[in-house]
Amino acid sequence: MRVRFPPSPTGLLHVGGARTALYNWLFAYGQAKREGKPGQFIIRIEDTDRARYVPGAAEALLDILEWFGLTWDEGPDKGGPYGPYVQSERIEIYREHAEKLVESGHAYPCFCSPERLQKLREEQQARGLPPGYDRHCRNLPREEAAARVAAGEPHVIRFAMPREGETRIYDLIRGEIVFENAKLEDLVLLKSDGFPTYHLANVVDDHHMRVTHIMRGEEWIPTAPVHAQLYRAFGWEMPAIAHMPLILAPGGGKLSKRHGSTALEEFRAQGYLPEALMNYLALVGWSLDGVTEIFSKEDLLKVWSLERVSPSPATFDYKKLLWFNQYYINHIISLDDLTSRVVPFLAREGLADPAAADPSHPDFPRIREVVALFKDRLETLAQAPELMSYFLRDELEPYDPALLVPKKTEPAAVLDALVATLAILEEMDVADEAGVEARLRALAEERGLKAGQLFMPIRVAITGRDKSPGLFETMRVIGNERVRSRLAAAIELLRERVGAGIGSD
């Protein structure tokens, strides 16, 4: 079984496209192989729209697909027996095929100008008629049409759709869909610039590339009957076809920047793990049993099947994606792996050497120690620099001294307690977590403070924040020297406030 993913290099890869690619990939490498059939996945670049072409987009598409975790047998970067896999390099093939259809009477040259078509549409709309080409040139005598083409008159090639009867499409996930031919249009097959439209190129390529199953987005359903008629006109067997449900934006309608990120590149930059994204995306429109939620790529290959893809559109849920990401960080990937993945994000903020992503790098163990404290606190990799900066820099960022004094606590009492804490820590090694904890709990008791009333000021003093990992592990990782100097600095800050008579509140 051969499937394909044919992106158009007009921009970044969307989550919808990514899911379609994933499902095709799972069909070829999972389901097909389980059924004992060979499965191949091919990538084809559909760059037939010169106006929307974005240089570099094709390369970016392949790059992000690889990041996502997909692989392919044939494609523009690796060739294959049915190449080239870039449509702009196949124009000659499309032209020949269009000519064949003209000869067999299945297509015809159309000389209508864009202006005439525009006017036609406006008139139809004004009169409340369905807009569409009026098949003006379909009735031109063949000799006249041929002569005008020979004379070099600008034209397109249109498909001559049957005017009567109906076309039935058997969609693998929706069943039979019936279209009345009379309601379908004579679509353009070859544009006046000589490039094919999607309809021609797609059909010709799928046939010549031996594609057996077409799995594409639901937005293509309306053109499926035209494609079916094209296969018939060529005398080819049409591949099996399935239309994947659309992924909608939270408010309804198409997913767009307005709602948040939509491109895989954005999720990558925000520190989403490809594994988490794949797991989430697999579950938008597909489920195994309604209960199992965590699927590795290998799991999906074992259990995913087209039959269980839902026909109904789904809303993209950013919160659930975030949950998956956090779950993978917290519970699925190893500490070493997480450390390696976090380093590039730290490096971007100057908090680590980019080379430290390698476990053999001398900085790796130190960074891993910090990352360990955040393994169940990180939602995305991109949060790492902000969360971990006070471990990785010697200097603390300036903080509000008011944070040092918890509610319902006297600033003077806090000051005394911190002075005592510093005295204690000058005698102890923070590596002795349990010992430090026992000693400081005793101190709190001596001073008549609740543990939190002592621990929070210490936390703020050594981190500059009122949120951090456990206090004693935090001290251990920050180290004796920095803990002491930060405590001393906090004491100075507090002295100023107490001296100025500023109370807590």
Next chain:
RNA sequence: GCCCCCAUAGUCUAGUGGCCUAGGACGUCACCCUUUCAAGGUGAAGAUCGCGGGUUCGAAUCCCGCUGGGGGUACCA
């Protein structure tokens, strides 16, 4: 307007005629744990299975209509 697709809680879904007093997950709320934040644990609220007709002894599950949502209607894919 016309054509087409879809329809179980805010969201993703399980369910294919009786096992459903509709299951799971995200989110929300509460409690437990607790030095903060997380993670973890326990529990709760939340669905007249879009509405109305049928079919059937029996329907979330089958049929029809309606409504709602979505897609298409380009020399874009």
